[in-house]
Amino acid sequence: MFKENKGIILTGLIIGIISVLLVHFGNPGNMGVCIACFLRDMAGAFGLHSAETVQYLRPEIIGIVLGAFLMGVLSKEFSPRGGSSPFIRFILGFIILVGALMFLGCPTRLIFRLAGGDLNAILGLVGYAVGIIIGIFFLNKGFSLKRSYKVTKVEGYSFPVLNICLIILLVAVPSILLFSSEGPGSKHAPLMFSLVLGGIVGVLCQKTRLCTAGGIRDLIMFKDTYLFSGFIAIFIGALALNLVFGTFNLGFVNQPIAHTDGLWNFLGMVVVGWGSILLGGCPLRQLILSGEGNGDSMITVMGMVAGAAFAHNFKLASSPKGPTTNGMIAVAICLVLLCVISFMAIEIKAKVKMKGDVSV
Template sequence: MKRQFFSTKSGIILAGAIIGIIAAVLQYMGNPANMGFCIACFERDLAGGLGLHRTEAVQYIRPEIIGIIIGALLVSMLTGEFRPRGGSSATIRFFLGVFAMIGALVFLGCPWRVFIRLAGGDFNAVTGIAGLVSGVAAGAFFIRKGYSLGRSYSQQKPSGLVMPLFMLFLLLLFLFNFPRLFQSVTGPGAMKAPVIISLLSALVVGAVAQRSRFCTMGSVRDVILVRDFHLLTGILTFTGAVFVMNLLLGQFNPGFVGQPIAHNSHIWNFAGMALSGLAFALAGGCPGRQLILTGEGDTDAGVFVLGMIVGAAFSHNFGMASSPSGIGDFGMWGILAGFVFCFSLAFAMIQKRRKLAGPTANHNERGGK
């Protein structure tokens, strides 16, 4: 069987390297420290740019989020992989997105940033990674038990285009300086690479990630579930690439204290990323992967992305998001609610294998014939 290049081992390694180099360079060009390319942070900024929350330091319509979806859309159309689909527990996915974001903002970063932070010398990322692995392991446990959000079905072309078109619309509002958009004057939201560079880089990341199925959560999950190290190879290369580029660009600052846009409450770094990892595992993809799937026409992933954007607004409006000085007043309650939701859901959605497999797949039952 002929395999497309990016699905091979060299392919996933190249993909990790490209995305890693881009992340480090974007930071060099102006993006916040150890946040060259963070999906959760940028969706949080985007939520702020729309005024969904009013934390003035983190408001910016990040072209990276728009670009990654459009990049995935374009390449999936070129390769015939654009396939509008949906109908697999959309509302549940929305709330998984909400809680994935609440967890990520307690830690201060998504699974992409946890590796970027590590590669920048922020050792608080170690507890974050431990949390991520624990959360994904919990999700994998339920998947093995038969957890499923059910099948999706093909939909009409317009439904797969709604999210990408919405993103294009946001891009136009942004490029034409619609005066009601919110824009940070100081803080992380004011730190940004030139728009054209952000946008072009994101198109490349979207295309490369679409081809390679790059997924941070999946890299951990596949190792736990089926001892498949394919995606992990990509993530390790990604981390290595950011690290080497950071050394070259003078962006490597090892330590625990005074790390940029980070705190060192180890328990909450762990718990935040654990909640996030569990929610991503239950939804079937890390935040980057969800953007890619959205670009491919997966409307369920699109709903998850909207959940993350709304989750960012909840986090900041209700004091659940952390800041460099520590966790928010209600951060621990957000984490608690998230775990209650995710674990209840995980138990409730365990299906008998027969149901999961569908009528044509009862090989266990038909095996005796």
Template sequence: MKEKRGIIIGGAIIGFLAVLSVYFGNPKNMGICIACFIRDIAGGLGLHNAKVVQYIRPEILGMILGAFGIAVYKKEFSTRGGSSAFLRFILGGMVMIGALVFLGCPTRMVLRLAGGDFNAIFGIVGFAVGIVIGIVFLNKGFTLKRNYKQTKLEGYVLPIINVILFVLVAMGSTLLIFSKEGPGSNHSPVWFALIVGLVVGVICQRTRLCMVGGIRDMILFKDSYLIWGFIAMLLAAFIGNLIFGFFNPGFAKQPVAHTEWVWNFLGMVVAGWGSVLLGGCPMRQLVLSGEGNVDSVITVLGMLIGAAFCHNFKLASSPEGATPNGKIAVILCFVVLGAISYFSIPKSSNVKNKVKGEVTVD
């Protein structure tokens, strides 16, 4: 347990900070949500016209900058890339489609449950099933190939862009779009949100916190290290919700959620399957991008465009439920994920004994 102390404390801090973020203005059960926040950023940049979800979320900027800063300080910053970039872009987009049909990333899935939203249970089961499907292909030798050392400049570009975006949002620049109503208009103070993001970025970089990795490692290697971080996050957020009076158990009338359990389940199957092929959940991709992993930057861009695509083509769910277009998109994602998984298996026969080296989160 001693070696798990850091990730348990880190997960608990993240869970409590998420509840504090709600207290200071973020939407309920959405103190931290990578999918929802990237969707808001897409709207804030004018990539979609859903007026209720347009805001440059400082938490996302802070996570990348926090991971970047601590990686540089610890001499762990290393610019690498070139591993199946376009496939990673597509996978990032599909992870976002699945998450927005469910209405939340793996982190929000945990936070929704901590707030009493029992619809998240179907998401958690679906997410685990998606990871199991991905593991089947990992065991058969699935790989997106190796990456290569890149120039340092490539690793610095995203952090620089994040600094510029934060300055613009802090100034209330008219170059950006700000929601005047709906979830996008609900946010904590800019500097508080940035600090939350910085702290989360540092914690995740040091502990390698990743829900995909946690479930995957439990199944493949019986290693519970990573999953303890999310257990701690769940418990801390649950306690925080009780303290602030946010806990509201049940299925109906949950904030920014719907009760169509089949699509909650299937949406997160897509998110889990895509994430395990990518080697990490959306939060982990942000942290890796801050460490200089250009492949993760491509994945994040895929999620950004995927979020815009979801709202431009009415794929994202609403509290009324999954849309017809969203349901069709989820089914198509299964087909595409199956094709990518199958055709990314090397034709050479004996690869099973390499599984642990192939699937370790970067």
């Protein structure tokens, strides 16, 4: 297995190490790379939410997108396309961020929390797997967001160009952005260090197709260990460096930016796993696809930004003190919406098949 999967295993080890290095040089605890948290911080930097402790334009996100873009162009895999149920994808991106901010982290941070000794993440991992299993059930029933189509190069380049503009903005005119003076948003590694390491993550993930949701999905559906081996390697790389730096802290309490409510850690990640399978990839994978020119993933990422902003404006996001009542209600609504979307996509497919309409 190692020989066949050595590329993605090496990628996972490097990403795990990069995450701990980012924390060592200033990022919040167990948050070297967290797509959900970082998109939330970026939404705050532009004033899309008013939570003053989580506002910072994260260079890691920009680096991931530009790294994926560069690798996509060099490998001739940059392929502008879109048109696959864009509004549903926006809604699913929104839903995933609500679930992630209930848990306080995306699937990559789930791995980093486990590697840092945070036992609360075990229930998050179980929830993530359960959500993926539910998603697989609907895939087997015929769930589909339909095919995508080739689009103009202008649309494909739009997201990478946007991210180039963001880094110019951060370097040249940071005064127009909002920055936290305390809390997670105030903790960050040096700008260029974060940008370069984010770029490395983007390059490696584009090359290997690394996806946390895809790893569990393929293991269950096809007994294929390729993507899952990357998942495990991230954990091993992060765990090893945490042990070296003495930042491994085994337990449920006193964990950085985490709460101990097991039920809502579980349910939050059920939402993330289920939504990721319907979308065809986890939040990290959506960023990589956006860098490759996939307009559907760009729409998904925008949905995530909107979800992050909404979650903090309406007090849906958890805190180290635990989940909020609004957040619990929101996660329950998200589960209902996932049910509706999942069943409706199957019904649409069935109707199309009955009518013999192959144009949809």
